[in-house]
Amino acid sequence: MPTFRSAWNWVFGKHLPKPPNPDKTVEAGWVPVWQGPMLTELLKDEGVPAVWTEDFNLNMGVYNREAMARIFVTEDRKAEAEAIIKDFTGTSPRHRKL
Incomplete structure (x- = not known):
């Protein structure tokens, strides 16, 4: 039976984070457009599948x-x-502020 404390932790975010999903696409970096193709090819050469798009x-x-x-x-x-x-x-890659 769930206790008050476990319900409290569940509601306010004190639960284990989900593991990374290999089927979900996320932004790895926001870079000048001239670096986009170069970094994408570098990532592919390192074995990391990546794509880039102009922002x-x-x-x-x-x-x-x-x-x-x-x-x-x-x-x-x-x-x-x-x-x-x-x-x-x-430098660490920037991420676009929304």
Whole structure:
């Protein structure tokens, strides 16, 4: 029988996180558009399936000053992809604020 404490923990988020889903696609990085194809090929060469797309933003000066691209990978490979991008570019990949 569930106790009051277990119900309290369930409601307020004190439960184990779900494991990464290999069928879910997530953003691994938000990079300048000229780096998109280069980093995607680098990730593929390292064995991480990845795709990139241009990020069309009407407000160029809000978060960035140049055309940007998003790199997508599966959720279970996100940490690996971010580490590869960081090793190659020297900085942690940014993520687009929504």
